[in-house]
Amino acid sequence: xxxxxxxxxxxxxxxxxxxxxxxxxxxxxxxxxxxxxxxxxxxxxxxxxxxxxxxxxxxxxxxxxxxxxxxxxxxxxxxxxxxxxxxxxxxxxxxxxxxxxxxxxxxxxxxxxxxxxxxxxxxxxxxxxxxxxxxxxxxxxxxxxxxxxxxxxxxxxxxxxxxxxxxxxxxxxxxxxxxxxxxxxxxxxxxxxxxxxxxxxxxxxxxxxxxxxxxxxxxxxxxxxxxxxxxxxxxxxxxxxxxxxxxxxxxxxxxxxxxxxxxxxxxxxxxxxxxxxxxxxxxxxxxxxxxxxxxxxxxxxxxxxxxxxxxxxxxxxxxxxxxxxxxxxxxxxxxxxxxx
Amino acid sequence: xxxxxxxxxxxxxxxxxxxxxxxxxxxxxxxxxxxxxxxxxxxxxxxxxxxxxxxxxxxxxxxxxxxxxxxxxxxxxxxxxxxxxxxxxxxxxxxxxxxxxxxxxxxxxxxxxxxxxxxxxxxxxxxxxxxxxxxxxxxxxxxxxxxxxxxxxxxxxxxxxxxxxxxxxxxxxxxxxxxxxxxxxxxxxxxxxxxxxxxxxxxxxxxxxxxxxxxxxxxxxxxxxxxxxxxxxxxxxxxxxxxxxxxxxxxxxxxxxxxxxxxxxxxxxxxxxxxxxxxxxxxxxxxxxxxxxxxxxxxxxxxxxxxxxxxxxxxxxxxxxxxxxxxxxxxxxxxxxxxxxxxxxxxxxxxxxxxxxxxxxxxxxxxxxxxxxxxxxxxxxxxxxxxxxxxxxxxxxxxx
Ligand code: FES
Numbered sequence: 144x145x146x147x148x149x150x151x152x153x154x155x156x157x158x159x160x161x162x163x164x165x166x167x168x169x170x171x172x173x174x175x176x177x178x179x180x181x182x183x184x185x186x187x188x189x190x191x192x193x194x195x196x197x198x199x200x201x202x203x204x205x206x207x208x209x210x211x212x213x214x215x216x217x218x219x220x221x222x223x224x225x226x227x228x229x230x231x232x233x234x235x236x237x238x239x240x241x242x243x244x245x246x247x248x249x250x251x252x253x254x255x256x257x258x259x260x261x262x263x264x265x266x267x268x269x270x271x272x273x274x275x276x277x278x279x280x281x282x283x284x285x286x287x288x289x290x291x292x293x294x295x296x297x298x299x300x301x302x303x304x305x306x307x308x309x310x311x312x313x314x315x316x317x318x319x320x321x322x323x324x325x326x327x328x329x330x331x332x333x334x335x336x337x338x339x340x341x342x343x344x345x346x347x348x349x350x351x352x353x354x355x356x357x358x359x360x361x362x363x364x365x366x367x368x369x370x371x372x373x374x375x376x377x378x379x380x381x382x383x384x385x386x387x388x389x390x391x392x393x394x395x396x397x398x399x400x401x402x403x404x405x406x407x408x409x410x411x412x413x414x415x416x417x418x419x420x421x422x423x424x425x426x427x428x429x430x431x432x433x434x435x436x437x438x439x440x441x442x443x444x445x446x447x448x449x450x451x452x453x454x455x456x457x458x459x460x461x462x463x464x465x466x467x468x469x470x471x472x473x474x475x476x477x478x479x480x481x482x483x
Numbered sequence: 484x485x486x487x488x489x490x491x492x493x494x495x496x497x498x499x500x501x502x503x504x505x506x507x508x509x510x511x512x513x514x515x516x517x518x519x520x521x522x523x524x525x526x527x528x529x530x531x532x533x534x535x536x537x538x539x540x541x542x543x544x545x546x547x548x549x550x551x552x553x554x555x556x557x558x559x560x561x562x563x564x565x566x567x568x569x570x571x572x573x574x575x576x577x578x579x580x581x582x583x584x585x586x587x588x589x590x591x592x593x594x595x596x597x598x599x600x601x602x603x604x605x606x607x608x609x610x611x612x613x614x615x616x617x618x619x620x621x622x623x624x625x626x627x628x629x630x631x632x633x634x635x636x637x638x639x640x641x642x643x644x645x646x647x648x649x650x651x652x653x654x655x656x657x658x659x660x661x662x663x664x665x666x667x668x669x670x671x672x673x674x675x676x677x678x679x680x681x682x683x684x685x686x687x688x689x690x691x692x693x694x695x696x697x698x699x700x701x702x703x704x705x706x707x708x709x710x711x712x713x714x715x716x717x718x719x720x721x722x723x724x725x726x727x728x729x730x731x732x733x734x735x736x737x738x739x740x741x742x743x744x745x746x747x748x749x750x751x752x753x754x755x756x757x758x759x760x761x762x763x764x765x766x767x768x769x770x771x772x773x774x775x776x777x778x779x780x781x782x783x784x785x786x787x788x789x790x791x792x793x794x795x796x797x798x799x800x801x802x803x804x805x806x807x808x809x810x811x812x813x814x815x816x817x818x819x820x821x822x823x824x825x826x827x828x829x830x831x832x833x834x835x836x837x838x839x840x841x842x843x844x845x846x847x848x849x850x851x852x853x854x855x856x857x858x859x860x861x862x863x864x865x866x867x868x869x870x871x872x873x874x875x876x877x878x879x880x881x882x883x
Binding site for chain 2: 158161172176177180182201203204206208209
């Protein structure tokens with residue numbers, strides 16, 4: 144039997160808010176009989192203030208599934224939807240004084256039920272993450288999307304941890320190798336994002352003429368810190384930056400898209416450079432995509448950009464933007480127009 | 484409140500009489516059984532006596548057919564690997580989908596590493612072997628057939644003597660994992676076609692870390708653990724003397740208590756089962772009604788998850804198990820119940836109650852008192868139960 148904290152036992156033996164909520168106006172349902180656990184979360188939300196007035200649950204599952212559901216309702220009552228949306232599986236587990244690693248998926252189920260209920264309230268359809276990407280773990284129907292999200296959000300670095308959060312790999316274990324591959328890919332992507340993060344700190348600190356800032360609170364977790372490659376460049380000294388801080392191209396971008404085809408990748412590079420050109424042209428310069436060779440992006444700088452002492456800064460600005468967009472390490476190399 | 488132990492298929496309490504006979508072998512009789520001097524000789528004699536006690540339990544023709552091992556898992560591994568080595572011109576194994584992990588994971592490994600082709604034979608709804616599929620898998624390419632005597636989760640008993648005869652027709656060696664059966668059901672190997680049999684001390688009120696492998700005289704055998712000449716060079720390593728003495732005593736006692744196991748213990752089990760089926764709707768007893776260990780009851784409660792039941796039972800002082808203890812660390816539903824294709828609603832709700840001669844009638848009363856309320860409470864919390872009530876016809880007990 145599992146080692147459960149007293150809080151888990153308390154919420155299991157005397158669950159809070161178990162049962163049906165008749166006047167629920169937001170319902171989230173996840174799991175299935177075949178999976179061995181399922182949770183139906185029912186919320187009564189004030190339509191004006193968007194505060195969760197009541198929450199109840201029905202759960203089919205083990206001790207920690209029931210305790211997690213109970214904890215979730217306690218966490219969510221009295222919160223605004225915006226606050227509720229921010230509740231993660233970790234919050235649920237922490238509230239319970241921790242869960243055995245093998246049972247973390249129970250808290251994940253709670254998190255998903257909450258997202259589903261919020262979507263229901265908004266009249267949206269919540270897309271369960273179990274429909275993202277190729278199926279990796281056939282035993283538990285866990286796909287690449289779920290695994291990747293669990294790795295990123297929880298800073299996972301081993302197959303065992305992935306299993307604990309997603310159940311993938313706890314059956315026949317034939318999916319181990321695939322999980323390892325995803326771990327390796329995400330690790331390299333996180334490392335690349337880390338480079339961008341450092342660069343951004345430099346850019347923003349340069350803009351305010353301060354020394355390189357410490358990483359943003361909350362932005363770097365233990366995982367990303369651990370994943371930082373030894374070869375990660377040291378923060379550059381503050382320098383005047385042409386694409387100023389308020390120019391939108393260098394502001395944080397949407398999360399990197401993974402698993403894209405070559406064609407899509409090249410298109411995304413094209414689009415990104417096209418967007419940047421608007422700003423470069425304003426400054427009397429220009430930049431044209433010449434070729435994409437693996438992770439090398441060859442560009443030609445023209446107009447005011449050529450020979451400009453800021454050329455290298457422009458190049459690194461483009462590079463950072465591309466890394467953020469693509470989520471993989473990219474090198475931007477300026478070449479002459481006739482290079483290819 | 485007295486704690487009630489109903490998880491005897493996981494392990495049993497060591498009988499006090501077993502502990503008594505073991506103790507002097509830690510202190511007074513500490514000699515090495517292989518030594519030539521009097522310290523050793525005395526111990527050697529006791530080890531031989533234990534071997535004879537096991538011979539009796541198994542109805543074996545000779546005491547030297549017994550090899551001491553570290554337990555059921557080692558015995559199982561030794562049997563399969565020995566057969567592959569002893570019959571090098573054969574590379575197939577026939578086993579079932581419901582074996583203990585000691586067999587299954589070894590077979591999967593052998594298959595994965597290309598050392599053997601394995602036929603995993605399926606079972607029916609009560610856990611009985613698919614005989615047609617078994618016959619079809621047999622050929623002169625099969626080195627060894629390994630089929631359990633009794634299933635650890637459901638108690639279903641395979642007709643191993645007959646299955647062994649079929650294997651013999653193809654010249655294959657026949658091994659049976661009798662870890663759950665030994666001591667609970669009569670065994671007579673003398674005139675059977677069974678070549679090898681595994682058993683384990685701690686399942687029959689003996690100590691942990693000791694077991695035995697029976698190898699019929701004349702059957703081909705290659706040791707798993709090589710070293711000194713212990714066990715007639717069939718298993719190297721200094722004998723675990725106190726444990727061996729304990730195992731021998733446990734075997735002797737098991738034989739003495741066999742009638743009780745088949746009588747009083749069976750009655751306790753049956754009374755529990757009947758009462759639960761009467762008082763709790765939508766549950767299924769898993770296993771073969773006719774050929775089943777007398778001490779094992781596997782009851783699946785639809786629309787609830789077994790761990791939740793076990794936690795409540797445990798708080799009420801009752802220790803039971805979900806499926807088998809060896810795999811309860813994993814999230815997967817039992818491979819045995821999956822192979823039996825029991826209804827989805829019941830797959831995750833199976834609780835195993837396994838009795839022993841230590842149990843009394845009051846133990847059953849306590850479970851009967853507590854269980855219906857626990858299941859009801861959990862079902863009320865389940866999102867599936869309200870709908871489930873309307874379709875009870877789906878969930879007829881396998882037998883009731
Ligand atoms: S495929 Fe993932 S555990 Fe079986």
